[in-house]
Structure formats: C-alpha cells, structure tokens
Amino acid sequence: MSGLDDVIAADTSLSEVDGLNGRLVICGRTLDDLAGRVSYEELLELLLSGLLDQPAEHIRAALGAARVRAFAELAHLDDGLLALSITGGLRALMARLPDDETAETALLLAAAPAVFVPALVRRKAGRSAIAPLAAYGYAEDMLAMLTGMAPTRAATLALDTYLVTVSDHGLNASTFAARVVASTRAGYASAVLAALGALKGPLHGGAPGPVLDMLDSVGTPDDAGRWLTAELAGGRRLMGFGHRIYRVRDPRADALKAALRRLGDAGGLDAERLALAEAVEREALALLRQKKPDRPLETNVEFFTALLLEALGFPRDAFTGVFAAGRIGGWLAHAHEQIANGRLIRPQSRYVGPKAA
Structure with a gap:
C-alpha cells in the first residue's frame, strides 16, 4: 500500500491519465485537442462547468475583475512576506482570501496566482508591482504584470498552452490534498492552500x-x-x-x-x-x-x-507559482466535485507497531 498505488480514491469526470498509452483526457477532450487550441478561460469553462455555469467570455470578464480585487491584497506584501520564497509568499497571500464554497470565491482564488506571482517576482527584485488590466485575458495579463509590457500574441499563446496543459492531471499529490480538505467542507481557500503545501515538496512539481x-x-x-x-x-x-x-x-x-x-x-x-x-x-x-x-x-x-x-521571462524560483496558476483550475474543480458528489475522506490504516502488553 506504500504510496497508495492503484488504489481508487474517487470517481471523477474531470481528467483521465492513461499512463500505458501516454494519453491525457480533460473533461472528455484529449490534450492534443486542447493545448494550443483553447485559452485558459475556455479550459476553465470545461473544468468548472458545474460551479460557474458561464461561457468562456463571461469567465474572462469575471476573472479580469477578480484580478483587480486580488491586486488590492498586495497592500499586505511587507518585508516579512518578501523574505519568503515566491511559493511561500504566494501561499501567505492566498491565505488572506475568503474561504467559502461560493462561485465568487472560486473565481477570486483562480485569478489570484496570476496577480501574486508576477508581483512577488517584481517586488523581490526591487521593482513595483504592476496593476492588472481587467480587459486582458488571464495569460496575457499575467505576462503584462510580469514584464510591464504588452506581450506578443506568440508569448500569450505559449503561456496559455502551458496553463491549459498543466491544469489537471488526475489524483496527483496536490489535487488529492485539495480533495481531502474539501471533503471536510473547510472551504475552497483551505483546499487550495493544502494543495499549495503539497506542491512545495520537491517530489511534486519541483524539477x-x-x-x-x-x-x-x-x-x-x-x-x-x-x-x-x-x-x-x-x-x-x-x-x-x-x-x-x-x-x-x-x-x-x-x-x-x-x-x-x-x-x-x-x-x-x-x-x-x-x-x-x-x-x-x-x-x-x-x-x-x-x-x-x-x-x-x-x-x-x-x-x-x-x-x-x-x-517567457519567469525566473526559476517562480516556476512552482506559475504551475499553481495553471493547476488551480483543477484544484478548484476537484474540490467542487468532492463537495458535490463525495463524502468525508477517511481511509483506514494498518497498525504495524509493537503489540500492547
């Protein structure tokens, strides 16, 4: 049972990882059909359909407004937070966001990494954070907040492709952590913070x-x-x-x-x-x-x-944060699915210690 290999812990309609054939399916569509062909907002329309029930263009506008809300949290970005790693700073800033099970909170949580990661990169380098542009798409705005310039279409497409590609991948360590916490009804932010904690480890997303x-x-x-x-x-x-x-x-x-x-x-x-x-x-x-x-x-x-x-201009210590900006769609989708269809996750353990006298 080490590592829970081959143990089925959830039924999901979100993604299927076919390791034998090298195939990834997200919401019924292969990665070949998604990567480079749809925007991150269109991918969120698929992943979060039961939570948002909005077309991609409405999700794009809602995420733009949510990025503006998230930017206000940077008023709390003090020297103590800047002394943390970018992953640690992201986790600390995310912990300030609302923690409930509403669609509004889910959108804010989804939008926040696109704001917080570029801001942390810039502030740690001694530069000012750049405010988001609500009219931009998710990937486009993330690059603009990083560089201070309007990104090329090629750069935007490249980041969109990356965010879509890493958005969901079965019950990996961080996603499973999110589902466990969501099953307690702790709230979306708590589920995302658990996932971020798992992502910090070098054996998951650290290479x-x-x-x-x-x-x-x-x-x-x-x-x-x-x-x-x-x-x-x-x-x-x-x-x-x-x-x-x-x-x-x-x-x-x-x-x-x-x-x-x-x-x-x-x-x-x-x-x-x-x-x-x-x-x-x-x-x-x-x-x-x-x-x-x-x-x-x-x-x-x-x-x-x-x-x-x-x-695309991201420093190496920001790579985990950029990964989180893509995977957060999957984390939220799994948290919502667990709340809607699951129950408290409570597996059993097998005691192998010394016998009591």
Missing part, C-alpha cells in the same frame, strides 16, 4: 528549475553525451525524465515542445538554447534506454516547462 541547471552545466550540444554519461555513472538523476504514471512519453511534454517551437518561430526563443535542449533530450533518452533498459524513462512535462517559462 523544472533544476532542468535549467542541468542545461547550464552541459553548456553545448557537443558536450551533452559526455556530461550525461558522467551523471548516470555517478548515480545521479537526469532532471526532466521519467514519470511515476507514464510508461511511455508524457503527452504534456509533446504539447509544450510544440509550443516552444511556435514561440521560436515567432522570435521569442533563443535558437541556441532550444538546440541545446533538444541535444540533451536526444542524448539522455538514448543513454537511459541503454543504461536502464528495464525502466521506462521518457521526457516528462518538466523538461520543456523549464525552457518555456524561462523564455
């Missing part, structure tokens, strides 16, 4: 930054094979490869690789950086198949996440 550290260490495409061989010989993990569920290639990796290429075609990505990443991926996969033939170690979502978020 995109180290992927860039790996690329920096490799240096050039010609050095990829030598460097990766040395890492494997030293018993060290290659970041961005392997997944607990997928026995074949992670479909999210393909979606983000396509987004990166589109961004590169539009001039928004350093061609040498992409060439280095592709060389590292090619060499790593060949070495892993040779050295670990009994383990299915394919490219995962974190490998191309790192390159995409770097190209």
Whole structure:
C-alpha cells in the first residue's frame, strides 16, 4: 500500500491519465485537442462547468475583475512576506482570501496566482508591482504584470498552452490534498492552500528549475553525451525524465515542445538554447534506454516547462507559482466535485507497531 498505488480514491469526470498509452483526457477532450487550441478561460469553462455555469467570455470578464480585487491584497506584501520564497509568499497571500464554497470565491482564488506571482517576482527584485488590466485575458495579463509590457500574441499563446496543459492531471499529490480538505467542507481557500503545501515538496512539481541547471552545466550540444554519461555513472538523476504514471512519453511534454517551437518561430526563443535542449533530450533518452533498459524513462512535462517559462521571462524560483496558476483550475474543480458528489475522506490504516502488553 506504500504510496497508495492503484488504489481508487474517487470517481471523477474531470481528467483521465492513461499512463500505458501516454494519453491525457480533460473533461472528455484529449490534450492534443486542447493545448494550443483553447485559452485558459475556455479550459476553465470545461473544468468548472458545474460551479460557474458561464461561457468562456463571461469567465474572462469575471476573472479580469477578480484580478483587480486580488491586486488590492498586495497592500499586505511587507518585508516579512518578501523574505519568503515566491511559493511561500504566494501561499501567505492566498491565505488572506475568503474561504467559502461560493462561485465568487472560486473565481477570486483562480485569478489570484496570476496577480501574486508576477508581483512577488517584481517586488523581490526591487521593482513595483504592476496593476492588472481587467480587459486582458488571464495569460496575457499575467505576462503584462510580469514584464510591464504588452506581450506578443506568440508569448500569450505559449503561456496559455502551458496553463491549459498543466491544469489537471488526475489524483496527483496536490489535487488529492485539495480533495481531502474539501471533503471536510473547510472551504475552497483551505483546499487550495493544502494543495499549495503539497506542491512545495520537491517530489511534486519541483524539477523544472533544476532542468535549467542541468542545461547550464552541459553548456553545448557537443558536450551533452559526455556530461550525461558522467551523471548516470555517478548515480545521479537526469532532471526532466521519467514519470511515476507514464510508461511511455508524457503527452504534456509533446504539447509544450510544440509550443516552444511556435514561440521560436515567432522570435521569442533563443535558437541556441532550444538546440541545446533538444541535444540533451536526444542524448539522455538514448543513454537511459541503454543504461536502464528495464525502466521506462521518457521526457516528462518538466523538461520543456523549464525552457518555456524561462523564455517567457519567469525566473526559476517562480516556476512552482506559475504551475499553481495553471493547476488551480483543477484544484478548484476537484474540490467542487468532492463537495458535490463525495463524502468525508477517511481511509483506514494498518497498525504495524509493537503489540500492547
């Protein structure tokens, strides 16, 4: 029972992760049909249909107004909060939001990471936070608040693709944490905070930054094979490869690789950086198949996440927060589904300690 592998803990209509065939379905649509084709607002229309019951254009307007509300909370962004990591600061700011089970609160919680993460990045760098523009879409506004400039359409599409791609992924650790807390009827904010707590751990969502550290260490495409061989010989993990569920290639990796290429075609990505990443991926996969033939170690979502978020201007310590900005749609959807259809989650444990006298 270690890790609860293969234990069914919920019935859901939100997402299906088919690890054997490398397929992700969200609300009845494959990731191939969603990534790069729908906006984050359109994705939320699918995920939160039982909670919001609004078309995407209304969700877009409501999220814009909610971002303006969230920005007011930055008045509480003091030196103590700025001393925290970006993930810690995000969690602290989210804890100030209302905690009930209303659609209004769900929208505010969904909007908040798009405001708080760019503000934390800027304030920690000694710059002023930038107010949201309610008329912008979610991804567009997040980039504008980060850079202070109107983003290109290519950059907006790239971030939208990322947010959609990571929006939901079955009962991963953070989503399960959200469902457990939601089952107690504690409120949406409490469920989201539990999810953020789980996301902070390095075993769940913590590898995109180290992927860039790996690329920096490799240096050039010609050095990829030598460097990766040395890492494997030293018993060290290659970041961005392997997944607990997928026995074949992670479909999210393909979606983000396509987004990166589109961004590169539009001039928004350093061609040498992409060439280095592709060389590292090619060499790593060949070495892993040779050295670990009994383990299915394919490219995962974190490998191309790192390159995409770097190209869009997010620093490495903000990657977890940007992930939360996408996954929060899934967290809220699972919390709502648990409240509507579930009951208090209370599994049993098996005692293996010493016998009482």
